[in-house]
Amino acid sequence: MSARGSDYLYRMAERYYAHGQIDEAIDALLRLLGEDAEQADAHAFLALCLVKRKRLHAANLEAQRALELEPESPFAHLAAAIAAIAKRNLKTAESHLQAARALDPDSAQIADAFARLYLAWGRDAQALEQARLACELDPDDPDYPALLASLELRRGDRARAEALAREVLHANPEHVEALCVLGHCELAAGRTDSARDHAVWALQIDPTDTDALTLMAAVKARRSWLLGLWWRFQSFVSAGSRTRAVVLLLGIFLIYRIALIALPQQGYPQWTGPISYAWLAFCAYTWIAPGLFWRSLKKELEQVKLRPGF
Numbered sequence: 001m002s003a004r005g006s007d008y009l010y011r012m013a014e015r016y017y018a019h020g021q022i023d024e025a026i027d028a029l030l031r032l033l034g035e036d037a038e039q040a041d042a043h044a045f046l047a048l049c050l051v052k053r054k055r056l057h058a059a060n061l062e063a064q065r066a067l068e069l070e071p072e073s074p075f076a077h078l079a080a081a082i083a084a085i086a087k088r089n090l091k092t093a094e095s096h097l098q099a100a101r102a103l104d105p106d107s108a109q110i111a112d113a114f115a116r117l118y119l120a121w122g123r124d125a126q127a128l129e130q131a132r133l134a135c136e137l138d139p140d141d142p143d144y145p146a147l148l149a150s151l152e153l154r155r156g157d158r159a160r161a162e163a164l165a166r167e168v169l170h171a172n173p174e175h176v177e178a179l180c181v182l183g184h185c186e187l188a189a190g191r192t193d194s195a196r197d198h199a200v201w202a203l204q205i206d207p208t209d210t211d212a213l214t215l216m217a218a219v220k221a222r223r224s225w226l227l228g229l230w231w232r233f234q235s236f237v238s239a240g241s242r243t244r245a246v247v248l249l250l251g252i253f254l255i256y257r258i259a260l261i262a263l264p265q266q267g268y269p270q271w272t273g274p275i276s277y278a279w280l281a282f283c284a285y286t287w288i289a290p291g292l293f294w295r296s297l298k299k300e301l302e303q304v305k306l307r308p309g310f
Helices: 003-018 022-035 040-052 056-069 074-086 090-103 108-121 124-137 143-154 158-171 176-188 192-205 210-223 225-238 242-265 269-301
Strands: none
Touching: 003 022, 003 040, 022 040, 040 056, 040 074, 056 074, 074 090, 074 108, 090 108, 108 124, 108 143, 124 143, 143 158, 143 176, 158 176, 176 192, 176 210, 192 210, 225 242, 242 269
């Protein structure tokens, strides 16, 4: 295949990938590699596509092949890092990203990958810092403010998250991550119909997207009194950092234990039984509710109709 033909297929794969047509991007890259198997960037790009399709072992093999062909390629290290993050090999991912940054210190893609690594690691402050850096390095790429919006929502700044998501969607109406962030903002504001519209829209673009599936399930849970109660509790606990969530849960348990000790001492021993039963009911509810949550998701998805020819 000529250099022009290879370049055409690579650009087509990029276009497909940008529009969420991952299978088409994979087909274009496989055609390219079928004619020229020594293109490191094509192997690295294929690894990113395979991560999207949850084919993690194959993605890792493609990333390693890219590194074998070009050990000093920042893109190959980036692909290897993203494949490692997907497999929860976070230390390996960090090593690859450090190597990539040493080779290309001003890459917004690498800053974005660091943000996603730290998010997976639970280091929210570092994730936020890297997401902001990615936006500074490349303010025109919609993926970076979309991730920043997600992180702002995660730390409880809903107004900032909504503003960022709307800004992304103004220029890119089919950006799945921004649609999901805005959907969660709408849900938090009590506008469940609007949140469902955003979830359906995102699922029409990418039916396998985890964030879109979670948003759809959240909408379903909010509409149910039983699941809605659990959803509000879960949203309250998870808003902000993981440290805050742990402190809140420990605080609830300590209040329960203190009540069991203090009530008999204050002359109310008759309340210890009901409180113990209430605590058991709470524990059972938080154990059963997630299963009901995902069952409701399956039923809701059966009603989602994808665009013809998707």
